[in-house]
Amino acid sequence: MELLRVCNLKKSYDIENSRTMKKEKTEVLKEISLSIAEEEALCIMGRSGCGKTTLLKILGGLLVPTAGSVFYKGERMSGYGRKRMEAYRRAQVGFVFQDYKLLEHLTIMDNMILPLMLDHREVKESVSKVEGMARMLQIADKLDYYPNELSGGEKQRAAIGRALMNDPPLILADEPTGNLDEASGRMVMELLIRLQKDLHKTLVLVTHDKEIADFCSRMVMMKDGRLAG
Ligand SMILES: Nc1ncnc2c1ncn2[C@@H]1O[C@H](COP(=O)(O)OP(=O)(O)OP(=O)(O)O)[C@@H](O)[C@H]1O
Numbered sequence: 079m080e081l082l083r084v085c086n087l088k089k090s091y092d093i094e095n096s097r098t099m100k101k102e103k104t105e106v107l108k109e110i111s112l113s114i115a116e117e118e119a120l121c122i123m124g125r126s127g128c129g130k131t132t133l134l135k136i137l138g139g140l141l142v143p144t145a146g147s148v149f150y151k152g153e154r155m156s157g158y159g160r161k162r163m164e165a166y167r168r169a170q171v172g173f174v175f176q177d178y179k180l181l182e183h184l185t186i187m188d189n190m191i192l193p194l195m196l197d198h199r200e201v202k203e204s205v206s207k208v209e210g211m212a213r214m215l216q217i218a219d220k221l222d223y224y225p226n227e228l229s230g231g232e233k234q235r236a237a238i239g240r241a242l243m244n245d246p247p248l249i250l251a252d253e254p255t256g257n258l259d260e261a262s263g264r265m266v267m268e269l270l271i272r273l274q275k276d277l278h279k280t281l282v283l284v285t286h287d288k289e290i291a292d293f294c295s296r297m298v299m300m301k302d303g304r305l306a307g
């Protein structure tokens with residue numbers, strides 16, 4: 079079954095030329111069409127600046143395309159109102175970023191439990207859910223630590239736990255191993271792929287690293303705002 083379909087997607091950014099003070103358009107995504115199946119692990123590769131993050135943000139409902147459509151479970155996302163879009167981001171998508179984006183003044187437990195609290199879940203149940211997830215990610219002994227007391231790989235595993243906490247079907251990961259050395263990057267990917275398979279998630283992952291891409295079931299290459307096989 080198809081989870082996401084992208085049709086003839088275009089995205090331009092308006093930027094002001096600091097010299098002429100005129101608005102200029104840069105066309106980043108030129109004609110992207112893509113179908114993403116449920117439970118697949120799709121990797122997007124391409125050189126820096128080619129628009130990978132832009133595409134991921136559109137898939138995650140953080141950015142609106144200039145033209146073209148995204149369909150989620152057969153429904154056109156441009157038809158979502160503001161509330162529906164917020165609900166989509168909160169319930170359907172888990173984001174994983176290169177720089178983790180953990181809240182530094184909260185413990186790992188509190189970082190991971192936050193999505194459940196925002197969803198008004200029961201506290202006791204939520205705590206045991208975090209503990210279970212932390213065990214799967216091998217950071218159960220770090221729950222009382224603060225982010226700056228963890229290694230990069232541990233921080234990313236906590237961020238993956240947070241992304242999965244309210245059980246979204248779709249995980250969008252933007253260079254999740256970009257700040258990690260080879261060994262911790264590999265461990266993070268092994269855990270991410272294991273969870274993606276065991277929990278039946280769809281993963282869209284951006285990376286520069288061919289070895290990281292090999293963890294995924296399919297790879298597409300972005301070039302000049304278009305996709306190649
Ligand atoms: N908010 C913005 N305003 C104007 N231009 C932007 C904006 N965001 C991105 N761009 C431009 O769009 C292009 C694509 O950016 P994007 O971040 O999608 O690339 P990327 O493929 O993720 O690159 P990297 O591999 O370096 O992360 C870049 O040239 C960038 O300057």
Ligand SMILES: [Mg+2]
Pocket residue numbers: 130131132252
């Ligand atoms: Mg990027």
